[in-house]
Amino acid sequence: MPPKLNASQDDLELFRSRLENIIDQRHPLVRLARLIDWRVFEERFGSLYAEAAGRPALPTRLMVALHLLKHMDGLSDEAICARYLDSPYVQAFCGETHFQHTLPLDRSSMTRWRKRIGPERMEALLAETLAAAERGGAVAEKHYKRVTIDTTVQPKAVTHPTDSKLLHSGIETLARMARKHGITLRQSYRRVARYARQEAARLHHGGKRREAEARVRKLRTWLGRLARDITRKIAGNAEAKATFAETLGLINRLGSVRNSVYGRRLNIRPPWPLRSDRRR
Structure with a gap:
């Protein structure tokens, strides 16, 4: 089934403080979340879910945000899931309106989500990241004409010629x-x-x-x-x-x-x- 709405939007959250009232709105993750157009991912990945079969899927913004943070900071699936529970800014970046004390997904859900999306559709994350950088003024069109790549030397699997x-x-x-x-x-x-x-x-x-x-x-x-x-x-x-x-x-x-x-x-x-x- 398509992704369900966040549980934080229920009426049970009426008497809890919203994240936007307790976090700094000038934080880099909060500012980055405003620049990203999250609807692009819902439109791009929506065709991968059946309408009336199976359990409701996890929110698309949650999964996309976790993968963006995973690659930004070079973390593993276990580390990014642990960071989700520790940081209210990470939860705000993932689309939560109230602080969550339990993880809404299992670590293996990230692996299954990547397999469902596939490497071709994962390029949408990179494209939207570049678009957000343009909207924020960090990248101009002239910067795409020349790309500088910093590589790390890796030893090759070459045996010694004895x-x-x-x-x-x-x-x-x-x-x-x-x-x-x-x-x-x-x-x-x-x-x-x-x-x-x-x-x-x-x-x-x-x-x-x-x-x-x-x-x-x-x-x-x-x-x-x-x-x-x-x-x-x-x-x-x-x-x-x-x-x-x-x-x-x-x-x-x-x-x-x-x-x-x-x-x-x-x-x-x-x-x-x-x-x-x-x-x-």
Whole structure:
């Protein structure tokens, strides 16, 4: 059913003091409540309620006001509900005429209301907020021509490129490409490389550096064998050479860079002379 009228409008509230008589009319929330056109939300959300089915819904102004305060102050649903009971200005902003000692809704009602409204109709809150700012003189039309956004740097979920991960990724990539292009390998090393990578990570985390280095050496050897095997079998195929050129180039770069932890190299000679060779 459509939202019901506030219970504070009943005749039982006749002998209670009205909020407008006990609060400061110059308070920011009171002034903001006067600038917002609350009828816009009732017209926008009214079609979502059935006329004669179910229990009466909560007042639209109550739900909209709570969500506006929630995002203005960065509060959770529980925190904004607790603030409703503590502050008469929050209750006045929500459309109450008399101070309420009990919460007129459950916290889960806010979640259900958001699901009913949907993200598209929630944009009406932002549009009316901007319209209220224009009516209050806080924002002019020229301010919409350029928007300045203050962002906060967030760490990305990027794993650290350890040697075992890079070598295992190279083996997986070469084996997958060889199978896709019909190249028969002597051995793909995919199964043993997976276990070696896991063992290297476990041993390195446990402080067993020598044992972890042994697993990384195996991965480096297997990647070199796989790369040389593919290089021999695509020697006379120009199309296959063009397909594997970028991948083998990355493998060569991986082999030319000295490992900062273990001080080893892949047994794959890069196409350019090494620094040690130039010194000689």
